[in-house]
Amino acid sequence: MLIYRAMCKKEMQRTLEKNNFSYLNKKTKFFSPYLWYILNRVKDGKFNLSSEFADKYECVLAFKIEDSDIKNFRKKGKYEVLLPVEKVSEITLNGIILLI
Numbered sequence: 001m002l003i004y005r006a007m008c009k010k011e012m013q014r015t016l017e018k019n020n021f022s023y024l025n026k027k028t029k030f031f032s033p034y035l036w037y038i039l040n041r042v043k044d045g046k047f048n049l050s051s052e053f054a055d056k057y058e059c060v061l062a063f064k065i066e067d068s069d070i071k072n073f074r075k076k077g078k079y080e081v082l083l084p085v086e087k088v089s090e091i092t093l094n095g096i097i098l099l100i
Helices: 009-018 035-042 067-072 085-090
Strands: 002-007 029-031 059-065 074-076 080-083 093-098
Touching: 002 009, 002 029, 002 035, 009 059, 009 093, 035 059, 059 067, 067 085, 080 085
Parallel strands: none
Antiparallel strands: 002 059, 029 080, 059 093, 074 080
16 A cells, blocks of 8 residues: 655655665654545645744655554544554555655
C-alpha cells in the first residue's frame, strides 16, 4: 500500500538519502493513505502553520509499505495516520517515490 507525506525540501532530501524512516528521531510524523488529502488539504497553504512557512509542505513523497504494517500507525482524524518513533523498526519500507 502507499502512504503519503508532504514535507519541506530538506526533509525530503534526508528521507531519500537514508531511504527509510530514520529521520524521525524523537518525533512522530503524520501520513495519509489518501493522496487527494495531502494535495488538497495539507498543501492548501492553511494547514498547520504553512502560511508562515511557504516551503513547509513543498514536496510530497509516497512510501510503499506492506498492507499489514498499517497496524503500526495510529489513526489521527479521518484522513491521517501517525507513525510513532517506537514503531519505525516494525515497518517494511519497499520504496519511496518523489511525487512533487
